Amino acid sequence: MSLFKVRSAAVYGIDASIIEVEIDFANVTLGEEQFHTVGLPDAAVRESRDRVRAAIKNSGFGLPPTRITINLAPADLKKEGSGFDLPIAIGILGAYGGLNIKDMSDFLLVGELGLDGGLRAVQGMLPIAVAAKARGIRNLIVPESNAKEAAVVEGVDVYPVKTLTEVRELLNAAAFGAITAVPLKVEATDLLNEMQHFPADFKDVRGQGVAKRALEVAAAGGHNILMIGPPGSGKTMLAKRLPSILAPLRFEEALETTKIHSVAGVLNAEDGLVAHRPFRSPHHTISDAGLIGGGVMPRPGEVSLAHNGLLFLDELPEFPRNVLEVLRQPLEDGMVTITRAAMSLSFPARFMLAAAMNPCPCGYFNDKSRECMCTPPMIQRYVSKVSGPLLDRIDIHIEVPAVQYKELRGGSASEGSSEIRARVLAARERQHERFGATAERTKGSAKAVSRKVFSNSQMSTQQIRVFCELSSDAERLLERAMQQQGLSARAHDRILKVSRTIADLEGVQDIAVKHIAEAIQYRTLDRSYWS
Template identity: 80%
Template structure:
């Protein structure tokens, strides 16, 4: 007897539909012959013991027979415990315990406990997307994964807690229809909810120049590096940067949620990532932890920060090889991880915020403390951050120590809400510009060389100023493009249709912390 069910396997941030074919001989044997074929990994091969126990403890007697389960297509490696449920349903169907014989409109995913209960699995959002694209109407999954899967419209999500509930659901479908209402989520309301932040720029005293630079960075999604002595507020400023970022669109939220779902870090109670991610890995992280990797490639921190912010504190303390592997994601906005059996691409369109001291002791160029470092010590310290990596950071800003009078000032600083209103206005200008030009980008930082020529035209005076800065500071062609992108954002913050001399001058100012800063 042959019985077929449908499941899915996740690769990267996408899922493939898998046919689960169950065949049993009907001849009783003294030993249990249970074989799984179709490139299963260890977790899938071990599922035979879980499936046997779950079926038995759910009240069904499956005598020892020859059971063969094929996971097709057979040339794709199958990983994880999500095949437990379709395998168990396939066995029950093969033995005649199901009234519904055609499961072509049901996709089953879930890990079984020995008692027949269902446990959650990672990557349910890509599975729901794959089901919709394949035209499969019904998705039967563990209850813990319901909110995540219900984000996808066009698929009926049925959350279940046990193998017996799945059998009852399928039998009801075979007897004329399912009377249980599918689980629904109001995604528009979730994204429209007011975002609350525990920190605010109103808490920051002084640092007007740094706050202006962060506002420009947020408005155009530019990478930013803050350099200053210990205690000047670099980390404090970076942690408040998410409070002025533009909210996620539904498409961005969906793509971000897929990555978090695959990585197994998605909040099951939320179901959808509604705020831009903020990731701040420790400087002891490995290159695989930052970029992603492993025998079975998984997203790294740069992908978990997709559509959000990646904060690297104490930048020179990160291993040189870890920082260097970040150059390609900063440029291409995706990470390609190649293995012998597969090559996966993870998106990584993140905004980088980094902070560092100017020297090992931290007080180089500080007016209140004397630096105890020798020039060779400073050179070794700063050389940990390569020139090509610095070139990929749009804004370099000095964050000096805050003076006592500024710390004790009674007047409150500008709040995040006020700054965010200006950022949102600039982002709306960018959205209209790129939509009108049929460009599939969301911010000025994403502009290509061709787009820079189109949207960053300069007048004669601004052209001469930029040329002089390029020659005097020895800036690279990449730095030239970064200056134009930042100038375009500064003009957008002012609502100016074209880039003028003040915009170029301010953008050039944000490059003065290049290598010349330590000379």
């Protein structure tokens, strides 16, 4: 047989496409074997001929002098990465008659080969497993360190392998229906439950009762929050403990988050699944491409790596303004689209933003214990680095003052994360029931909702009208605040979303005046904080 076909896959964005690897050879009279790879391969794929040649020979298989043509179909999609090494090597062995199996349509192979024939991990294994299941491909042969990640997908049999020889033996056994290898099985629910532990706890925070309450509201509704206060007041400490009160990932959220981390190459192979909400804290020297994503073949940035989790930006005004401005689209749409000459890819970026900043360059504006040394122009330049449209997209602005000595040295224990998290989970469950029931309503209903919503912060304008009805007293209070503070329409919607979350934390259906009043108090920067 001079023609042999093997199935593999290539990742584009956070999804994968099935690739047919076709191997054909023709005898030549002189010289060594010649490799020709076609089908839009990148440099890594073209270099695979040297790795494959060495791996085959060092695994004990001979290569006669032939001209080998490798076609990666469909030919109009660009192929990149080292994951095609294994299918190319198996295709060559099959074309030379080194395999008993002839039909490989029910197998998908991915893996990088070492020169000794050993297999190394590749990126994007989870989306590859999802694509295989969608195409009805039952068996996946993958490097051992990728196996746990692939096995998260139900409905496929994942066989972890270490060497090229091991793959050949497995396929030869399959030809006679006698596979002795046991596919790896992973219980995703167990993984989600096992990894719910947090080293940082709110019981370590002294004082800051108002800030802790604001963070509780933010966690309960998935709201963006900005903390303003002098150095040493505990802004960073509070932000690092925010993940400990967030609701656990649902399986569909965990799967989507894991796909992004797998494609980016930051997934822990031992875990196999991102089982807790991501916490990303990039340094203020990050570029716009690093934050939003980019590259010749676009890769996800920090906003996508924080998908379904938390993005913490410390010292917010220290970030370049152009970097902060790229946050506006993902904060509004929950999605990032990166366009290049060759392709346009979209990455999910639905995250909760937590940011911290000093009120001025020296950090002591409005501080009662220390005098601010900044002039009004200095303060203005500092504050103007964060644009109004960006601040408008942050639901909660909260002041974090310096902690008083008595609070710092007080003997009374602070409320821990477990107690706060219990209230957050109860509020999230109310939201899940609300939006889950809404999604099941008929399309003809005036209140029907088509898009997936997990928290109050993700409500559309239509949903705000349905779920944020106000009494006449609450309506008057909101109207007065809008007029006196000059709030925008976006700020109006965000006040309603936050008040809905406060009511959910209290366990009541109707939004009361006190809920609106508390939500309005969380718009510090709309009340001329620096005047």
